[in-house]
Each structure stands twice: as C-alpha cells, then as structure tokens.
Amino acid sequence: xxxxxxxxxxxxxxxxxALHQVAxxxxxxxxxxxxxxxxxxxxxxxxxxxxDVMGFSEPSGFNLAKAQRYALDNGAFCEQIKQEQKNLIxxxxxxxxxxxxxxxxxxxxxxxxxRVLTSGFAYGQGAILVPKKVMYSITTGGAANQDEMAYxxxxxxxxxxDVFGFMGWKIVPPFIAHGVQQKSHxxxxxxxxxxxxxxxTILKH
Ligand SMILES: Cc1cc2nc3c(=O)[nH]c(=O)nc-3n(C[C@H](O)[C@H](O)[C@H](O)COP(=O)(O)O)c2cc1C
Numbered sequence: 001x002x003x004x005x006x007x008x009x010x011x012x013x014x015x016x017x018a019l020h021q022v023a024x025x026x027x028x029x030x031x032x033x034x035x036x037x038x039x040x041x042x043x044x045x046x047x048x049x050x051x052d053v054m055g056f057s058e059p060s061g062f063n064l065a066k067a068q069r070y071a072l073d074n075g076a077f078c079e080q081i082k083q084e085q086k087n088l089i090x091x092x093x094x095x096x097x098x099x100x101x102x103x104x105x106x107x108x109x110x111x112x113x114x115r116v117l118t119s120g121f122a123y124g125q126g127a128i129l130v131p132k133k134v135m136y137s138i139t140t141g142g143a144a145n146q147d148e149m150a151y152x153x154x155x156x157x158x159x160x161x162d163v164f165g166f167m168g169w170k171i172v173p174p175f176i177a178h179g180v181q182q183k184s185h186x187x188x189x190x191x192x193x194x195x196x197x198x199x200x201t202i203l204k205h
Pocket of ligand 1: 103139141181
C-alpha cells in the first residue's frame with residue numbers, strides 16, 4: 001500500500017506534527033510505502049493563480065480552470081504542482097493532518113486543494129486521476145457536550161463531501177482529537193495511542 005501524508009501546521013512541536021509522526025511510524029511498521037508533504041516546512045504556496053501554469057494566455061482574461069486544463073495537456077504546471085500530482089497518482093490512500101481553523105482547512109491546505117486538485121486532473125470531464133481513499137486527522141478547540149460533537153461531525157462531513165466526496169473518492173472515517181491544547185501530557189499520549197489503533201484498523205480494511 002502506498003500512502004501520501006500531508007501535514008498543515010506551522011509548528012513542528014505541535015500536537016498536529018506529533019500525530020503526523022505517529023502516522024509515519026505506524027505506516028512504516030505496517031510496511032506501507034510512505035511519502036509526505038509538510039506544507040509549512042516546504043513553504044507551500046497557497047495562492048492559486050497564473051504563475052501555476054507556464055505559457056497560458058487567454059484574450060478574455062485569466063480563468064483558473066481553463067489554465068489548469070491547458071497545463072495538464074501541455075505539461076505546463078509549475079514544479080510544485082507537478083510533484084504533488086505525482087504523489088497523488090502514486091498513492092492508494094491520502095491522509096490530511098490539520099487543525100480545524102474557522103471550521104475549515106488552514107489556508108495553506110485549502111491552497112493545496114485549489115492548486116493541486118485541478119480541473120481535468122482530479123475532477124471534471126475526463127478527469128485522469130483514479131479516485132483514491134482519503135482520511136482526515138483533525139485537531140479541534142474542543143467539544144463541551146454531545147450537541148457540540150454533532151455540530152463538529154456535520155462540519156467535518158461537509159469538509160469531506162465538498163472536496164473528496166465531490167471527486168468520488170472513498171472516504172475513510174476521520175480521527176478527531178478534540179481540545180488537545182487543554183489536555184494533560186498523559187491524556188495527549190493516550191490520544192496518540194488511539195491514533196495508532198485507528199490507523200491499524202484502517203490499514204486492515
Ligand atoms: C486561526 C484559528 C482558528 C480556529 N478555529 C477553530 C474552529 O473553528 N473550531 C475549533 O474547534 N477550533 C478552532 N481553533 C482551535 C484549533 O483547532 C486548536 O487550537 C488546534 O486544533 C490545536 O492543535 P495544535 O495544538 O496542534 O495547534 C482555531 C485556532 C486558530 C489558531
């Protein structure tokens with residue numbers, strides 16, 4: 001099995017990066033072939049635009065989806081996008097590790113979605129990327145009660161459906177770590193263990 005890991009957190013000592021390390025270790029122990037994109041460490045450019053595509057011009061003005069289709073047909077994507085798309089072609093499972101920011105993806109990860117999951121490659125007529133499996137591992141500010149848990153669930157289901165569900169990918173149950181910043185060291189260690197178990201369960205299916 002080939003797994004591509006994406007982590008979107010600015011601090012290497014964060015709990016998100018600790019979860020990312022657990023994923024790497026667990027997957028390596030399982031014998032998976034693992035690749036990774038650490039978006040902040042690699043200073044991934046989050047802003048989609050004309051610089052993503054070499055040599056595209058349109059008299060009626062710049063159109064991102066059209067430029068993306070031109071780039072795909074002409075091998076004209078910039079290197080960063082080419083490399084990320086290669087990682088997606090090669091993987092069976094994609095894991096996105098991120099903190100929930102404003103009920104959504106951090107901007108750097110949203111930018112990765114805008115720039116890498118391009119028209120004609122990942123979605124739209126004739127899209128060439130075979131749908132894969134995807135799993136989110138998310139940390140949150142914390143749910144105080146069952147109603148709040150249900151609210152989180154709805155939001156996170158939406159984040160799956162609106163991107164990977166739309167593209168026909170198989171959605172794997174998420175790992176959600178609530179309120180990690182308020183937790184003791186011991187409680188955090190238990191969450192890391194739970195994540196390892198969660199991954200092992202997924203890998204067996
Ligand atoms: C810009 C920003 C926006 C946030 N928005 C939310 C939010 O919408 N919902 C939520 O539960 N937590 C929110 N949080 C809290 C983070 O999700 C939480 O601090 C993070 O998951 C903890 O993981 P970390 O210690 O690895 O950073 C936000 C934090 C920041 C900095």
